[in-house]
Amino acid sequence: EAGVTQFPSHSVIEKGQTVTLRCDPISGHDNLYWYRRVMGKEIKFLLHFVKESKQDESGMPNNRFLAERTGGTYSTLKVQPAELEDSGVYFCASSLTSESSYEQYFGPGTRLTVT
Amino acid sequence: GQSLEQPSEVTAVEGAIVQINCTYQTSGFYGLSWYQQHDGGAPTFLSYNALDGLEETGRFSSFLSRSDSYGYLLLQELQMKDSASYFCAVRDGRDDKIIFGKGTRLHILP
Numbered sequence: 001e002a003g004v005t006q007f008p009s010h011s012v013i014e015k016g017q018t019v020t021l022r023c024d025p026i027s028g029h030d031n032l033y034w035y036r037r038v039m040g041k042e043i044k045f046l047l048h049f050v051k052e053s054k055q056d057e058s059g060m061p062n063n064r065f066l067a068e069r070t071g072g073t074y075s076t077l078k079v080q081p082a083e084l085e086d087s088g089v090y091f092c093a094s095s096l097t098s099e100s101s102y103e104q105y106f107g108p109g110t111r112l113t114v115t
Numbered sequence: 116g117q118s119l120e121q122p123s124e125v126t127a128v129e130g131a132i133v134q135i136n137c138t139y140q141t142s143g144f145y146g147l148s149w150y151q152q153h154d155g156g157a158p159t160f161l162s163y164n165a166l167d168g169l170e171e172t173g174r175f176s177s178f179l180s181r182s183d184s185y186g187y188l189l190l191q192e193l194q195m196k197d198s199a200s201y202f203c204a205v206r207d208g209r210d211d212k213i214i215f216g217k218g219t220r221l222h223i224l225p
Contacts, residue, residue, distance in 0.1 A: 015160045034171075035215075040217075041170060041204045041217060042202075042215045042216060042217040042218070043158065043202060043204075043215040044215070045212055045213070045214065045215075048212060056212055056213065060210075061119065063134075081171075091157065091158070093158075101206060101212075101213060102146050102165075102204075102206045102213065103148070104152075104160065104161045104213070105160070106157035106158045107157055108157045109157060110147075
């Protein structure tokens with residue numbers, strides 16, 4: 001069974017540019033989560049999809065961030081325009097059901113550097 | 116507010132036992148999870164406690180005391196490959212969100 005995959009693994013962009021991150025969850029997992037980790041800090045929750053619906057987006061920092069999950073399969077996270085403080089590692093995770101959210105399967109992350 | 120506290124770093128010797136503590140203060144509580152993350156890798160699930168007591172999985176055990184808002188991860192017979200960051204995480208409600216602590220970096224000396 002394939003795990004959670006993310007693309008790209010690294011992205012270096014200039015302030016003001018746009019970047020789109022992609023996450024493919026484990027097949028059959030309805031729940032998909034986005035997190036961000038800034039060096040030395042906690043893994044911060046961004047948002048949660050159940051199938052194609054946003055269940056909770058309380059962690060999204062501002063309206064420069066837009067997440068979608070069309071068709072309830074893969075998800076994208078767009079940052080537009082990027083700012084320096086957006087740098088960090090963006091993780092995607094999935095879980096089979098809502099009840100099993102305590103056991104999430106993480107992707108390898110996308111390291112975003114905004115210069 | 117919601118917060119999880121765990122030590123930033125712990126050092127132990129190969130073959131020894133180490134305990135990583137986690138205290139939490141959250142608006143809701145459904146259970147405590149532990150994740151391991153090696154440098155450059157993805158967090159991987161280790162254990163989950165919803166009820167008080169000790170859960171054992173091989174060399175790793177996890178404990179929870181709901182009345183004390185406290186838990187710990189116990190690693191026995193430490194191996195060099197256990198060098199990693201360990202995160203406690205609280206499932207704070209029925210809505211499935213989990214909140215992570217800042218992580219404890221475990222250094223293992225030969």
